Amino acid sequence: MPKLKSLEELRKLRDQVQEDLTTRVETTTTITVGMGTCGIAAGARDTMRAILEELRKRDINAHVATVGCIGMCVREPLVDIEQGKEPRVTYGNITADKVARLIEEHLVQGRVVDEWAVGRLAR
């Protein structure tokens, strides 16, 4: 079990964050990383870590989730980005080294990285 010190830290974090929760605008961005056996073997876990790190560095608020295999195993690691009302875009072969550019161009500049996109879902 976590040591007492750690539980106290979580309690303090809860107090800090609760204030934040009421004032912060809820994010409409969701990044989904494929984490089936194919994804894991292709390095999706490292991709996920790189995404979390990039979001932290840039102080971007976004939901990050993982899902199972969608059947396009040869293009794993697959990363989906949904932002507000924009079409959902699926990117393929997103290894950890590609994450910085993906976040910069798609999330920050609002431009789909066409050369990596494998599909777009119209809303």
Next chain:
Amino acid sequence: MRELSQHILDLAENGLQAGARHIEVAIDEDLVQNRLTIRVADDGRGMDAAMLQRVTDPFFTTRTTRRVGLGLPLLKAAAERCNGGLTITSQPGMGTTVVATFQHDHLDRAPLGDLPGTLLGILLYDACGDLSYRHRRRASTLAVRGEQVFEFDTAAMRQELGEVPLTHPQVRAWLEEFLAEGFASLREAQAGAGALPR
């Protein structure tokens, strides 16, 4: 898979996709007995005897998108390659438990690898429930510091956090530090005098 922690992530994902609300991961590194045991248990829908027999067949899967399911066959091969084995127990409605054993110092035994990354990956699963983790490292029979244990339960963490989700960025950052400290403490398990380092 290049790391055993990737197999652990794969097993946990299997459980979550089977509707599990609680995943248990237990790792036992016994350098004295030279055994590594990895146990992943879930409370998902479980499998009947017929499915259980087929589950290590690489051409069997419950997915409808492909006709191969490589996770369990790859883990079985990895364990057997290291003088170990794979045991799977399951019953419908009772969840599934997978236990993989390895000779700890076998040359072909893949490293455990990025365990914090694996645990974060489990917690970020879209419908994740709770995770109980216990990792024991026994380096010697020394009464003091021969053995170290790192364990936690996210249910206890959620109680402290109230409605703040585990996936909140500040909680994620806390978790990363918590996990890094925990795994560092395992490396403090000391071998006895004269023992070869492993």
